[in-house]
Amino acid sequence: MRLRDLVAPDLVIFGERTTLLEAMERMRGFTGGAVPLVADDGRLLGVVPEGAVIGAYLDEIRSLRQEENAGA
Structure with a gap:
């Protein structure tokens, strides 16, 4: 058996272009x-x-809320 045989099929991986x-x-x-x-x-x-x-x-949510409150 090799370690690659133990990798979950639904493994989460991010690419360098993945957004938040x-x-x-x-x-x-x-x-x-x-x-x-x-x-x-x-x-x-x-x-x-x-x-x-x-x-x-x-942090993004807080920033957006501050922007909304500043514009209100």
Whole structure:
């Protein structure tokens, strides 16, 4: 048996062009601590912690709310 045989078929992977919204959508139902970030040529660029994605998403929501409140 090889490690590749153990990889989950529904593995979540981010590409270097993945947006924050796409990341959140892909992580729905995700169970794990981090997601691999892969370059267009297939090289592993690193891993993105789940908490970092959620934190960035919350920051975006806060920023949008501040902009809405400033315009009101």
